[in-house]
Amino acid sequence: MGFSAGKRKSREEEDTTVSFLASEFPMDDLSDDVLEKVLSWLPTSCFFRMSSVCKRWKSTQSSKSFKLACSQIPTRDPWFFMIHNDSNSSSFVFDSTENTWKNLNRRDFLHHRRRDFIPVASSGGLLCFRCSISGDFLLRNPITGSSRDIPSPISQDSDKPLQAVAMTTTTVTPSSYKLVTISGEIPNLSFKIYESTSDSWSKDQELELAKNSDSSLRDDSDTDIGTVYFLSKTGNVVIASNNLQRSPSKQYSSVITVTDDAKIVYFLSSYGTIVACDLTKRCFTELPKLLPPFLEYSIDLVECNGTMYVILLSEFFESASLRVWRLDNNREWVQVGMLPPTLSHELYGKKGDINCVGGAGNKILMCFNASPPEVHCRYFVYDLVAEEWSELPRCVKDGEAMDFVSALSFQPRIEATV
Numbered sequence: 171m172g173f174s175a176g177k178r179k180s181r182e183e184e185d186t187t188v189s190f191l192a193s194e195f196p197m198d199d200l201s202d203d204v205l206e207k208v209l210s211w212l213p214t215s216c217f218f219r220m221s222s223v224c225k226r227w228k229s230t231q232s233s234k235s236f237k238l239a240c241s242q243i244p245t246r247d248p249w250f251f252m253i254h255n256d257s258n259s260s261s262f263v264f265d266s267t268e269n270t271w272k273n274l275n276r277r278d279f280l281h282h283r284r285r286d287f288i289p290v291a292s293s294g295g296l297l298c299f300r301c302s303i304s305g306d307f308l309l310r311n312p313i314t315g316s317s318r319d320i321p322s323p324i325s326q327d328s329d330k331p332l333q334a335v336a337m338t339t340t341t342v343t344p345s346s347y348k349l350v351t352i353s354g355e356i357p358n359l360s361f362k363i364y365e366s367t368s369d370s371w372s373k374d375q376e377l378e379l380a381k382n383s384d385s386s387l388r389d390d391s392d393t394d395i396g397t398v399y400f401l402s403k404t405g406n407v408v409i410a411s412n413n414l415q416r417s418p419s420k421q422y423s424s425v426i427t428v429t430d431d432a433k434i435v436y437f438l439s440s441y442g443t444i445v446a447c448d449l450t451k452r453c454f455t456e457l458p459k460l461l462p463p464f465l466e467y468s469i470d471l472v473e474c475n476g477t478m479y480v481i482l483l484s485e486f487f488e489s490a491s492l493r494v495w496r497l498d499n500n501r502e503w504v505q506v507g508m509l510p511p512t513l514s515h516e517l518y519g520k521k522g523d524i525n526c527v528g529g530a531g532n533k534i535l536m537c538f539n540a541s542p543p544e545v546h547c548r549y550f551v552y553d554l555v556a557e558e559w560s561e562l563p564r565c566v567k568d569g570e571a572m573d574f575v576s577a578l579s580f581q582p583r584i585e586a587t588v
Contacts (some may be wrong), residue, residue, distance in 0.1 A: 248529030295586030
């Protein structure tokens with residue numbers, strides 16, 4: 171397991187990618203279809219500079235066949251949409267391809283309604299926001315700026331509080347997506363699904379306590395793979411005492427995995443257990459804790475390549491440990507990664523919070539926040555395949571370090587439609 175410092179790519183190096191293609195290859199000799207297929211493999215950040223190369227390249231940006239070519243790229247390195255405590259602050263993303271910060275405000279990321287909308291979910295090339303006043307949703311492609319309003323399925327006077335929002339997308343053309351809402355209180359949970367293809371919500375579907383769950387809140391049941399994972403509104407980082415509050419963006423935080431159309435929900439309950447809600451079988455169970463309560467300090471759930479992972483920050487014997495876990499086929503927790511002790515020890519005693527997100531591919535971003543931010547905010551990325559850790563460079567605006575409390579991961583896709 172290795173550790174490497176994040177590298178920042180200069181603007182000159184970024185522009186080299188575009189200018190090299192234009193100067194070293196006879197691009198003018200290529201047909202439009204071939205040219206578009208070649209350009210579709212460029213990093214997404216290059217799309218914004220294509221218009222400055224020549225008129226022909228500029229015309230591809232609005233070409234339907236070019237968007238079709240882009241949709242055939244299997245996956246793109248994730249961009250991490252960073253979330254700040256101040257909803258009116260700039261919108262920054264971290265480009266994991268170029269290892270650079272980007273300010274989306276320059277591309278008119280959100281209109282005047284932004285202050286009322288909180289980012290709650292993401293999938294593919296789309297971000298999902300929820301209005302803190304009406305409860306309605308806003309779907310948006312942060313690259314193209316296209317958006318769509320979706321009315322909330324839960325009335326303002328409902329006695330079933332919203333617990334989580336999850337989202338899935340398809341990469342086929344035309345693309346489609348689904349929203350999943352979990353509402354109610356344990357043991358009375360239910361869910362609804364919105365499908366973009368029909369532009370409608372399903373009826374409310376109840377979730378029953380699985381027959382093999384017991385009153386001790388321990389789960390020995392066999393759970394299928396396709397799963398939604400989310401944090402409840404009180405899903406706090408402290409197990410022994412859950413009176414701390416997470417940022418509003420984590421109030422309905424969720425991830426979803428789909429395998430053979432099976433969907434199951436995992437969320438952190440108010441008392442610290444991970445609850446698994448099977449949307450296919452319409453039942454829920456609870457998983458055993460990773461560590462004894464007095465050892466658990468901060469916890470979050472992410473998804474990568476169809477697998478749910480738990481990130482746990484614990485303190486013991488005057489030292490801190492940041493580890494990544496997954497559940498194996500025998501329903502046992504297996505450690506798959508650990509931040510090098512020399513770095514994790516620096517997190518000890520800071521009384522911070524970790525908020526994590528899984529990216530496209532095999533990368534997990536972990537945000538560690540404490541006060542003051544310029545001293546105790548750290549952002550680590552773990553590559554599950556390479557088993558390597560890296561730390562993101564500081565994001566500085568007007569000479570001051572930005573304090574990000576959490577993040578959402580999305581693939582920068584210009585072809586993703588709402």
